[in-house]
Amino acid sequence: MNNTQPTDFLQRWNAIQYDLIPELKEEVGCLTPKLEKLIHILEWVRIEEFIENTWFGVGRPPHDRGALANAFVAKVVLGLSTTVGLLERLQIDRALRRLCGFPMWKRLPTEATFSRAFAEFAQNRLAERVHEVLIKEHLGERLVGHISRDGTAIEAREKPAKKAEKVAQPAEKVAKRGRPKAGEVREPKTTRIGRQLTQTLPVMLDELPTDCDRGSKCNAQGYKNSWNGYKLHLDTADCGVPISALLTSASVHDSQTAVPLSLISASRVTNLYDLMDAAYCSDELRRHSQSLGHVPLIDHNPRGGEKKQFAPHEAQRYNERTQAERANGRLKDEFGGRFVRVQGSVKVMSHLMFGVLVLAADQLMRLMT
Known part of the structure; x- marks a missing residue:
């Protein structure tokens, strides 16, 4: 599937390879393969163009935020x-310092x-x-065959947030347990997915927990990791290009992010199939995917019953979901x-989004070569 623009890419590639890199080699010396890759990544993302000028001539002028953004890339x-390792590398590597845009005659910013x-x-x-603009620019007008959806664990060096104490509710508002009495009518319980189908995207995102907590997830071999x-x-x-991303608490189930993720992706690209594993097995998610004009391919979760298998042609398409695991693996490794x-x-x-941004740019370049 051709998802890029060969003509524009070749012009950009030739300008970098035959004009920019030789000039930099004459100025700062030899460039390593990693630094040459950095040149192409910076040219693709152009993150300095998204920096807003916040200094209005009052007080000490701040350091160039464009150079700092390039340094984080x-x-x-x-x-x-x-960041300490980044500063040490900038102090000894004149080529890297020049590529990021720091003046050679000025002292580097502090940590x-x-x-x-x-x-x-x-x-x-x-x-x-920047990631959103990159995706819309290079894939927005292209037809994407499959979108693979998955969640991955992100370990953090912080303590789990304390859960807020539940406020005592009036007796009439407390949900009753057990079977209803004869003639008693109870309001049906609504799940988060059910509420999301009637909410706007900002409301969905506000409701998703984002505090650090403890989570568990089964890996590809079936073992549970916490x-x-x-x-x-x-x-x-x-x-292999990541289209959209969401961060939640570790305890949030994968299925609760399917609706907002699908809406974000639909605003950026046009795809045909939604591929999800058994964690997303839900009739509500299937109907939502169909409402967007997509074909849902969700692995069946038997939940103690008999497992339903894919048809042969569906099973072949479902194998494309390995792209999600590859993207997660490359992002981490x-x-x-x-x-x-x-x-x-x-x-x-x-x-994480700096990593997703570089991963997207790197994968787009791979499609061209």
């Missing part, structure tokens, strides 16, 4: 787990400046906005998903 590409800048990027959802932290939910195209050193859902989401 470089941190992901180079596989650096801490505290990097931390404050990252907090600003997290609050402004910088990486999320962790403290969060859960990242990804929609991945069959070309190559782009910082295993090294979360920040605390709080906003900063954790920003850290």
Whole structure:
């Protein structure tokens, strides 16, 4: 499936390979393969164009936020787990310093400046906005065959948040247990998925818990793993590009993010099939997928009964869902998903989205070569 624009890509690739890289080699010396890859990634995402100027000539001018944003992208590409490691690399690597946009004659920003800048990027959802524009620009007008939906564990270095104490409710509002009496009419219980079908996207996102807590999830081999932290939910195209992402508490079930994720993905790309594992087995989710004009392929959860198998042609299409596991694996192994050193859902989401952004750009480049 051709999801990109070969002509624009070749022009960009030739300009970088035959003009920019030779000039940089003459100026700063040899460039490693990782640094050459960083050049292409920075050219694809162009994150500095999304930085807003917050200085109006009063007080000391802040450090260039565009260079700091490029540095956080470089941190992901180079596989650096801490900001201290990034600073040390910038101090000894003139080529990296030049690529990020830091002046060679100025002192580098301090670690505290990097931390404050990252907090600003997290609050402004910088990486999320750049990722959204990247997806719409390169895949927005293309037809995507399959969207694979899955959640993955994100371990964090923070204590689980304390659960708020339940407020005592009036006796008439407490849900009664047991079978109803003869002639008694009770209001039907509504699930979160049922409520989401009648809510707007901002309301759905506000209702999803995002505090750090403890969760458990069965891995591909059927063993249950437990962790403290969060859960990242990804929609991945069959070309391996992550389309949308959500961060929730670790205890949130995967199925409770299917509706908002599908709406976010539908606003960015047009796809035909929704592929989900047995955790998403629900008639409500199937109907919702069909309402978006998609064909749902959800693995059946027998729940103690007899398991329903896919038809042969459906089983063949369902094999495309391995793209979700590959995207999760690459995010953790190559782009910082295993090294979360920040605390709080906003900063954790920003850290992960820098990795998702680089993963998307890297996968788009792979499709071209």
